[in-house]
Amino acid sequence: MANFELISRLAQDTGGKIVLLVMDGLGGLPREAGGPTELEAASTPNMDRLAQEGSTGLSIPVVRGVAPGSGPAHLALFGYDPIQYEIGRGVLEATGIGLEVLPGDVAIRGNFCTVDENGLITDRRAGRIPTEEGAKRVALLKQIKLPGVETIVEAVQDYRFALILRGAGLNGSIADTDPQVTGKPTLPARALAPEAEATAKLVNQWLDEARKVLKGHEPANMVTLRGFAMEPGLPKYKDVYKLKAACVAVYPMYKGVARLVGMDVIQTDSHDTPADEFRHVARIWNDYDFIFCHIKYTDSRGEDGDFDAKAKVIESVDAALPILLDLKPDVLVITGDHSTPATYKAHSWHPVPTLLWAPKTHMPDRAQAFGERECMTGALGQFPAADLMPLALAHANRLVKYGA
């Protein structure tokens, strides 16, 4: 793992332009013994050429053997030790539906539940009401006002919603209000530290109001709150790397994580193809030193267990790649945040194929194509994902020498 403080100290604000292209869940496994992985099976003439010219390797998202969620996996790609820096559940939920979480905010995951006339929970998920029923109740919750604090409520999916408190002096050290079992009342918000007492009191006011406005709206006539979390106060790209950075992503969660490290989030359309995303990159090219471009559907098709469809997504990225290459980036990194083998239908721990192309500075290796097994013998070896940013900065001549 790179020394983050050291890299921050060495980073300078001059040098080349960097593109970090992340295909979510890129890494895969063979479908049958002796066969190719998704990436190996995909026809990727552009990436294969870049692999022949540049450096390849395999990145370890967190530590060997650990499959990461999207939050820690992206923090690592962004150069932050994903064990030291954590994004709380409430913040991930809120950013995941596109809510902006600002410094000082407390973000919370909410569930609708059913309580009986004595206030005892009879269903912790309110009969799993559909999203549109949840949205109707969220409209009621939006009416609740707290003194001196702004409240933002949005429906997530089914019985879930996100709540953000915004104001001065808030603190998120608060225990979940979900008793985890039926037959008990919802718990009051309880401060886990003295400095959270005032916030807990406000939350309890909000909960009292919620009970009133939801009364009679069975089965979703009460709420529980979980995963209280503060905006994590992550060091920002412009401060640690001296980079003016932007994010081109389609899914809200990745925009949210990028915003938390100080990237500008570029407006996209939720139906954007990889080619569309690359055109966004081209559009903003002159305004940024660093652009993070995120492709979601490799992961989605892996989670579906659809090997061929995942390979097709990779092929569509490869086909669109000339749009990025025409920009002549000084450094182009192509990788994933973790592996999502179609055979596994879930995030896995397998190291992630990585390609670093920087024609003025890269060390060529013997890889002849972009794929797991070619990357095993590459110039970058196997390395912690959090080392990728220092490598990208170095290849862009953005790190000064350490010591005399």
Next chain:
Amino acid sequence: MANFELISRLAQDTGGKIVLLVMDGLGGLPREAGGPTELEAASTPNMDRLAQEGSTGLSIPVVRGVAPGSGPAHLALFGYDPIQYEIGRGVLEATGIGLEVLPGDVAIRGNFCTVDENGLITDRRAGRIPTEEGAKRVALLKQIKLPGVETIVEAVQDYRFALILRGAGLNGSIADTDPQVTGKPTLPARALAPEAEATAKLVNQWLDEARKVLKGHEPANMVTLRGFAMEPGLPKYKDVYKLKAACVAVYPMYKGVARLVGMDVIQTDSHDTPADEFRHVARIWNDYDFIFCHIKYTDSRGEDGDFDAKAKVIESVDAALPILLDLKPDVLVITGDHSTPATYKAHSWHPVPTLLWAPKTHMPDRAQAFGERECMTGALGQFPAADLMPLALAHANRLVKYGA
């Protein structure tokens, strides 16, 4: 190095079955330039097939360049940072002859020595008396009783013996009583911390008695005590990994280390062949999630400097391997705890060939056989030995995802 606390947090008690097959001192070196290593020279059709199908790599027992003893080498294989966690010398000596060391015990290495009529040491090793002479004196030492504390004494080899104190409130922070030179008296046991004062006093009582019972039994008419150590209180497999684990080993020391991490130690015969050991594994197969199986003689023949004999031991393991494979383990790891090249006649620091076979989850690589040079291009790369347990757990679906 894996984050041990993180792995403990992610481990779950459901998933596949794991076999960790350790050939002690497996790694080797070519006998002549251009030639094969012991493992490369051995005919191992079964392991070669597993290497073709699964993942290979090289493990670094402690840190690069450091040859480990058996204690730290096995702690690392078991997933414990061998620098953070130490097994004291006295505990290793006692477990090495099959003594059970329990929590709260103080274990000590003893040497017989020769003292003159003034109590000054004339020979620190009592003329290197043979083991049977040592055993006669140990019978005398067994007569010594201490108030409120059980004492266990057993002969080790030649002039060496092991001593265990068992009772409440003992503390092992005690300095060696060997002055390291002749012409001086043996030292009294001296506490290195206030909480060891009472134990030191008991040890001095025992030493006074030892001097009395050994009087006239020249050349071994006194003892020195060294390597005072407490049972190390290592976190246990069932707690950190949620594994019900067993050890099948022939040599006492490996049973002892396995017991210290909470494995059940299976009854074996000291003449058991690898095939016999694998049959023990088969016998207990339904009762455990994890079985550590230890083969001693690869190391012994390496220490002898007998290249061909070491290769023959490896071949006998390979020939017996179908007994293990018939059990259909979900994860089979084949590795060594360190290298013992026959040309070197000692433990060495060279990374150790490692094979991880888990047909549902392994990443195949291009290794065509199990050997040092094939493993260099493998899917596991070079990795700290303590990362092997997280990898094995992951491949058995025994680790949950980190973060959302």
